[in-house]
Amino acid sequence: MTPLLTIAADQKSAEVTDWAARIGWLVGLALFVALVYWLMREGWKWRGTLQSDLPELPSAPSEPGEATLTMSGRYHGSTTAGQWLDRIVAHGLGTRSRVELSLTEAGLVVERPGARDFFVPAGQLRGARLDKGIAGKVLTEGGLLVVTWAHGDRLIDSGFRSDTAAEHTTWVDTLNELINNTEGAR
Numbered sequence: 001m002t003p004l005l006t007i008a009a010d011q012k013s014a015e016v017t018d019w020a021a022r023i024g025w026l027v028g029l030a031l032f033v034a035l036v037y038w039l040m041r042e043g044w045k046w047r048g049t050l051q052s053d054l055p056e057l058p059s060a061p062s063e064p065g066e067a068t069l070t071m072s073g074r075y076h077g078s079t080t081a082g083q084w085l086d087r088i089v090a091h092g093l094g095t096r097s098r099v100e101l102s103l104t105e106a107g108l109v110v111e112r113p114g115a116r117d118f119f120v121p122a123g124q125l126r127g128a129r130l131d132k133g134i135a136g137k138v139l140t141e142g143g144l145l146v147v148t149w150a151h152g153d154r155l156i157d158s159g160f161r162s163d164t165a166a167e168h169t170t171w172v173d174t175l176n177e178l179i180n181n182t183e184g185a186r
């Protein structure tokens with residue numbers, strides 16, 4: 001045999017895959033992801049327990065009156081007023097969903113398919129503004145309609161985003177006008 005063929009015959013390629021190690025890493029990664037998910041779920045439940053003093057949410061009256069404004073969009077959640085990262089999860093307020101908002105003389109009707117609907121009486125509304133974020137959601141400046149309202153002894157900020165962002169300014173102006181008229185009537 002020629003020396004060149006002898007060298008080529010002696011070389012072997014290394015084993016490409018160590019299947020036992022790969023499967024071990026994949027199982028370890030899956031267990032880690034499951035642990036993180038479980039911890040997040042427990043944290044969510046614990047936050048709900050801490051907020052259990054929050055009273056039940058009011059439901060809309062059978063005849064709320066004619067809608068001054070309506071809006072379709074997304075509900076992004078509720079937080080303690082002024083603390084945009086302190087999410088409120090009690091009574092389903094932490095559940096993101098589609099939303100249909102209706103503003104009437106009686107208050108703000110929040111209808112959420114797949115999540116719990118609620119109603120904010122006009123006397124409980126405290127303010128409306130445009131903002132850029134609420135717990136878990138950050139948008140461009142002015143991309144979020146934030147409505148501040150009183151519930152029990154707590155002030156709550158709820159974040160909404162319309163399918164048509166140009167509606168936000170109209171909502172802020174109309175809500176603040178309704179709030180000023182309601183406060184003047186007291």
